[in-house]
Amino acid sequence: MAHLTAPPQLLTTTLGKAMRWAQQQSMWPATFGLACCAIEMMATGTAHNDLARFGMEVFRASPRQADLMVVAGRVSQKMAPVLRQVYDQMADPKWVISMGACASTGGMFNNYALVQGVDQIVPVDVYVPGCPPGPQSLMHGILTLQDKVVSGELAR
């Protein structure tokens, strides 16, 4: 009758918590490399920095398969509608990281050609500073997003 006395192999949680945990753990980014930051984003994914440690290395070329959009680089006026379309094509739940000074504010290019901050087009969850942010900065941004998702602040 050992099975009656052994502690039950059970874990109790709420549906919300379980969902947030699942959402946090495998967030697949869409490849949205635009400029210099895209190179650092690629560097983050390759062997030396190894984004795979955080379950986020599967960069999907199709927005339909992606949960996260890393806007890596300067967004020109011509690119803005494309960016919005890619965002709209992503399935819910979805998040956006604005990588680098140009994506966040227009950076040093305060002129006719650039969108002065990608948050004018899509809702941004995490801003990563830097020009370009190094792989460590991007990883920190991604971990911040994961923390916010699991704490419920950004859960969708």
Place this chain on the structure above:
Amino acid sequence: MMAEPTSTTDIWVSGTEAPEVSEWMVSGTDEGAQEMERHETTERSVEQRGSRVVDDWVVDDTVDDEERMIVNMGPQHPSTHGVLRLNIELEGEIVRRVKPIIGYLHTGMEKTAETLTFLQGGTNVTRMDYLAPLHNELCYSLAVEKLLGVEIPPRAQAIRVLMTELNRVSSHLVATATNGMDIGALSMMMYGFRERELVLAFFEKTTGLRMNHNYIRPGGVAADLPDGWEEDVAEILERIPRALRDYEDLLKENPIWLGRTRGVGIITADECLAYGVTGPTLRAAGVPWDLRKAQPYSGIEAYEFDVVTGSRGDVYDRYRVRIGEIHQSLRIIEQAAGAMPRGDYKTGDRKVSPPPRQRIDESMEALIHHFKIYTEGFKVPAGETYLAIEGPRGELGCYLVSDGSGAPLRMHTRAPSFSNLQALPIMMADSLVADTVACIASLDPVMGDVDR
């Protein structure tokens, strides 16, 4: 608006009946095609001014419309190296025509350059070709110095050569890595970026940043090489040749790699010259044209190296040329590191380069110079100049006009990626659709360089 198809004499596709040399030289090059009045009808002028957009391709009437399909590729596509967009017309699996559509990364940098002083300009140009930031800075700085007429100390020149050649290595590593990834050799991607980190670590130590350094400035370089740079460079010189042997094992005789690259995306020397294609693409077609030899800059004529050329002008040859150029750049780096002159790393001309920190406490004059340089910038004599260097992608030129004030009146960059990209339709005509990404990757366009 749909336009009537016009003749194709503007573009000569290899393998078709070649027009007389004198004829296509006139109609096929920029000089001919852009000429507005003499040879052109009013109709054509309207098109050239952009008032009307006309597709200049001939539609082959013998092919059924059912078999013809126009596929859009990009601007959000992982294999277009950024935000390049291509309209590809297919007949079954054969690419009949390609139209690159650019401008998705247009940043207005040439306009921004007019609002920045000559000293600030480096922060702007370094973000153009983000895989070769130091080459952009060098080209811009050399153009400014040419207008200024200042002497650059030998140590600064040697540091410039050392850093730009390291940059060429890192740029070619990325080109090879992404070329491999696009064709399916994913290990090449991991390998290339692994070695690039080595070079970038040295850049970070020297300049403070991994990319977009603003290290080479008019008058010299921003800082001296860091302590222990010899060991870092020695490590790079030791590890990269070893890594290159790994790449050779992986790719050189790999039957899949050969099948995907040999005889693919051929562009001949004549076509390269007609379209202004430079860099590894031109050299892979067999033309030993390298600005480091033809128009030496920054004292690079003192170093021994060879110009690597190919013979067939296909994707494989371009890959071989890039690997060869990494070896040659390492040769230059070794020589530059071995015979690094002592002395100043920037010019002593106090009108151009700011005084050292402690001089500001001692001398009123130094304080004034420092203040003037950082507020209104140094004045550059009125004039215009064009200066070109050999970037990793080809002839990187800077056209600079000064009106005698502290900021340029006009700055234009002759971007190698831009000129190389217009050869893409030639390269891809009548090839298979699967070869598209191989062709793009072998051209190694950087869209920041194309659109600026």
